[in-house]
Amino acid sequence: MPVSAQFSVDRRRFLVTSAGAALATAVLPGCAASVDDNSSGSGGKGGGTLTVMTTDDPKTFQPQAEKALGMTIHVIKTDASKLNAMLASKNPPDVVRGVGALETPYFAARGLMTDLDPYFAKSDVLKVSDLDPANDVWRFDGSKQGAGPRYGLAKDYSQDSMFWYRTDLFDAAGIDYPSDTEPLSCDEWLDLGKRLTKRRLGKVKVYGLSAGGMGTFAQLTYMTASAGGSLFAEDLASVDFSSPEALKALRWYLDYARADIGPSVANPNPDGWDWPTYQANRMAMAVDGYWFGGTILGDAKVAENSRFAPAPQMGSHRISPCFGATGFWIPRDSKNKDAAWKFFEWYFGGKPAQDRAGGGWGIPSLKSLQDELPRDKPFQKQAYKVQRHEMQYFATLSFTPYAQISALDAVLNKVLPGAIKSATSAGKVADDLNQRMNKQIAYGKDLVG
Template structure:
């Protein structure tokens, strides 16, 4: 599963590197002077799709591009090294949670005017994706902020299910429009949890959630949240938040999810792929693997808590331009092309690694399943419903770094193991999270002051 934030400490490293970035004579990472460098992370499918798109870009513009590809786990470290070594790629992936530090340290170019001059119809790009890379010097995500990147994608984090497993258990397919309540969903999970070979050990489970990546949907639909609206106060120590975390933890005691020992033998992602788990999250990046499964899978709304409304997160990666590139016009053209060009987007969509950035193209893509019954998932519309309606940014996406948010997960395992109540743990961790958030706010203020200094 793709992580949506840089490693802890990168903001500090980028600020420390601001003098290098501001004084550097150019971007480049070892490419020829007339060749742009584009750094991104991804697997073989994404690399192949980008190569096809970039070949077309070079053919159309005459601009050569050298791709620098890393794994997801190595990207942050290698980009940090490139920044510190004054070899910032001309065009590169940016994370939502690192945008403010990139801007404050002078690494990212303000591309607002250049994009406007190219006549790009930003109204036809998902607003969440565009606004994620806007920053007005104080607030990230505001429609009035300057544009420091364009979305590589948006990633609506949907909820999926093994349709074959439900059918075998005599369970109807979930309604694509009407979400299940927690209790309704738990009852189905119990029906799916079985010992199919009669050896006394469970070998099929209802679900297999990861609290760090799946709790958001449960917390939000129950009326809880990580912070107040302006991201200055940590609010995890509320009954609504505790109830959601406790519900996830209790799934182990209910027996509907693999216990820690079983999860260590084979993690729940692999068990879903193997047809052993009924309900599991699905991101657009999963489609390239899931579409080759031996069973049919589909999407549904997330189960809902006391608000009665589904909720989940929408991730995003951005494409930014180095503030020190020797070819700013060509670099902005490349970033714009990869983000908004219909042909380039289609190449990535055909690779099953994302949904289209263009809203009109996305709606056509979702409707293709009505013409071709072999396409999966059938309920592609769920991705669009999340993007248009009930998706939210991850709690740390628009703060200056994510250390305060990551603190929640450091000591949560005893809760998952049933050794500590969620409410007790949240009361303990809230002050630590608040202290780290206060530090984050102070760092943001320092970076803003440094960026405005003559």
């Protein structure tokens, strides 16, 4: 997914910096907006200036974009507070980088995103029939995610609950490798993590398992769904950690954190993210999607000892979701929608998309580019095979439009550390989480109207 190893850190930093930005000043009434009547479907006339808010280094795309599109590209570094202010003043960037799986309902429900369906209908470059189903996380019909208008497009994606593991650490412990096709149960996975953890003088020297993935809330959402339930109510206006399925997921996380076999909200990884620890042979299993293979490629020894595995399951309802699908969207109040769509066609359907596909940093957004995924190295061949098999279990999990993921993770980060250290029961933790999160969600719902 990233264009560099630093991207994983940037992605997490973006989610964190969004925590305090409730977009209260940018709330607009009603459901998401459609394309303006004077917007055409495909391309633009060239010339002019296009403003793009992104985490990408301008040097990596700005000159190429200006040459290919015949326009000036003005780049603004991703900044949640700045974006909120620009949206509120109705003078937003023309193109905004975002995390489709977690942000689409929030911005769409506030009427801040452009409906891209008319553009797709007229485009000769980007066809709905060529879109991977993971792009459905960029859809929201006002009630659920995965249906309704398309509001953005993923540059690539991963199924974020899959994991990588180090064969050398498995071999040293005399443990068989996980199956390439059949998922471990979450209990089996936890047991493996305990067996693979190495301690010295009471301190962990090798993590057996890093289960953080795209954040604690996201992981609990997927585990609850795998158990056959949902953290969110049907109307997405509340959470319920007290349901049998959610309690099962919550107990698992508490057991994981209390076992001290990997980074948790109570004991974060001092390296900041998985790669430095995994590379140093101090992490046996890491919950990171297909994109992590792009990082692994940079270290031949690590690549020789790395394999990819399906997402473990909490129950019999097998799913393998995406919590990223990072890409771009066009604000409703963009003054340059035609040029923005021209950028979309170049970025998502032109040479940049082809180059990304061959780099192994994520699964291409377009099905027609997925055969370009790298298979030169043995670990890439194995990961490609596992990933292709896993695609059939992709599922869109609706996120609430009334709160940002970072705000809900912030509640977990406040409640869980004390509960982990004090051995508080899962039931009491669930009650506390329900009270705190539902208060935030209710406030957000009042703002949307």
